Amino acid sequence: xxxxxxxxxxxxxxxxxxxxxxxxxxxxxxxxxxxxxxxxxxxxxxxxxxxxxxxxxxxxxxxxxxxxxxxxxxxxxxxxxxxxxxxxxxxxxxxxxxxxxxxxx
Numbered sequence: 064x065x066x067x068x069x070x071x072x073x074x075x076x077x078x079x080x081x082x083x084x085x086x087x088x089x090x091x092x093x094x095x096x097x098x099x100x101x102x103x104x105x106x107x108x109x110x111x112x113x114x115x116x117x118x119x120x121x122x123x124x125x126x127x128x129x130x131x132x133x134x135x136x137x138x139x140x141x142x143x144x145x146x147x148x149x150x151x152x153x154x155x156x157x158x159x160x161x162x163x164x165x166x167x168x
Contacts, residue, residue, distance in 0.1 A: 064141040076135045076142040083133040104129045108151060122152075 068076055109119040129148040136143050 068142060077139055079142055080133045080135055083131060087131050104131075104146065104148065108148070 065075065068074060068079070072079070105122055109122045112119045112122055128150050129146055132145045132147075134143050135141065
């Protein structure tokens with residue numbers, strides 16, 4: 064994996080971990096953002112909503128709150144990335160824009 068990080072991203076795992084700490088965690092906290100310690104996950108969630116016929120406007124706030132955590136593994140050679148989205152809405156009463164109603168289970 065170190066070769067892939069270097070050739071594609073032009074960096075190393077340690078630098079990515081530091082970037083994540085500075086931008087996603089510290090930077091978001093300094094801005095006073097609540098729950099948005101991520102690399103702009105709402106675009107990715109919106110794509111899922113659109114593909115499944117749901118209203119992408121529902122994603123603006125709750126469903127894109129997430130925390131992105133990065134850490135080095137294998138003596139700093141490899142990168143482990145974890146993205147937790149604790150409040151993603153996967154079904155709502157009332158359905159989406161073009162598909163039948165879904166039920167929250």
